[in-house]
Amino acid sequence: MTRSPVGMRLGIAGGGVAGLALAWLLETDHDVVLLEKRDRLGGNTDTRSLQHGGRAFCVDLGVREVPDDRRSLWHRISRLTGFLPERSPVPASRTVFRDPRGTSVWSFAGKHGGAARYGPQVLPARDVLERLVEQCALLEAQNSGWNRTLGALLAERGLSGTPAAQAVCALPASVHGCTLDEALSLSARSVGPLLSELGPEDGRPAYTSLVAGGAGGLSQALAGDLRTASIRLGVALRRLVPLDRGPGLVGSDETVHPVDAVALALPAESAKHAVGALPGAERVHAALARVPYRDLLYGLHTDPFGMPADRRAWSVSNVALHAPWAETTTWLGPALGPDLFVSQLTRRRSMPRLPLMTSRFRTRLPTPAAHRAVDRLAAAQGEGHLFFAGHCATHDDSQESALASAVAVAEQLAPDSPRLRRLRETRKEATR
Incomplete structure (x- = not known):
């Protein structure tokens, strides 16, 4: 992967709304590669199209509800990607x-x-x-x-x-x-x-x-607005390995992606297997193992x-x-x-x-142990160039929280990113 003028190579595992939002926020500053084990993007959103009674419908088999507040991240990012759904x-x-x-x-x-x-x-x-x-x-x-x-x-x-x-x-x-x-x-x-x-x-x-056209529309809009990020569908993150200059992502196709930082936007159980071989990640591994x-x-x-x-x-x-x-x-x-x-x-x-x-x-399962694991991961955020986003990094599983976790990682890695700056401006606009 060619190094960007700004200079960081970022690996993201997980093509749900958190991983896609992070790639979208950072691709203008960093070289981004995203691995997604499924053959589709969207994570726990899964919008399907069907014909029924001579009409076309979009139906959500996964997440259906999204925030109503126009000040929410969901709405502000939707507007920036050109996704303007009816409700x-x-x-x-x-x-x-x-x-x-x-x-x-x-x-x-x-x-x-x-x-x-x-x-x-x-x-x-x-x-x-x-x-x-x-x-x-x-x-x-x-x-x-x-x-x-x-x-x-x-x-x-x-x-x-x-x-x-x-x-x-x-x-x-x-x-x-x-x-x-x-x-x-x-x-x-x-x-x-x-x-x-x-x-x-x-x-x-x-x-x-409910979103007309399905809650998965935001994931599609984020993916469609990516310009330089590389997305590898059908490639799961097998493990993280230490390399000379930083961590490396090993995909299920055995391709090794050398990067400067890794963001795991995965379920805790998948993230746990990925960090198992990393030296110094014992505390993170133990926290991830406590999430049922x-x-x-x-x-x-x-x-x-x-x-x-x-x-x-x-x-x-x-x-x-x-x-x-x-x-x-x-x-x-x-x-x-x-x-x-x-x-x-x-x-x-x-x-x-x-x-x-x-x-x-x-x-x-949002058990007390799972919530303590979220707090432990928050305390370890950025250690060894390892970051967490998505529902393993949030106390609830809403799309709004997943987006907030992606923004938090982006703030650490590229606080002056053009899209992050524009997102801050939309917050001010929404409160007027």
């Missing part, structure tokens, strides 16, 4: 029910709006939810408190082992692909925002926004598999309890028109009758 507001409605009978245990802000409705066994959960929301807001304001678990909070309220506890655990278990019991070990501060939408019974339906993961399989289908038996109970998000698991079916009808559904299929006892496509993901 489709949909109710942030949820129903939790017992599968296969379809008995609703609670629902919130259904398709007609309205207040939360709780089954008789779940009424005690109202108090837990309200207190959890309050405590998470306080912990967020204090920027502390990742070590307290959801199970500890339920135990304090005397609800351990009750139907109410199972209902409270259903949503985090479905989002993170863990069992209902494992959800008890998750950080309360992490799961608090998920549960807050089920909380106050004020009669006002909440709304969220689970597999998730999502499928798009046209039959109402995974939905409550009573259509009047349908919400946009429908969580079926089939202990010890809880899995979600998202109803895309309110956003797209026709009845299309995206279901978690990882551990279902049966499958949809009319599956159209599937996609697999690995998701991090």
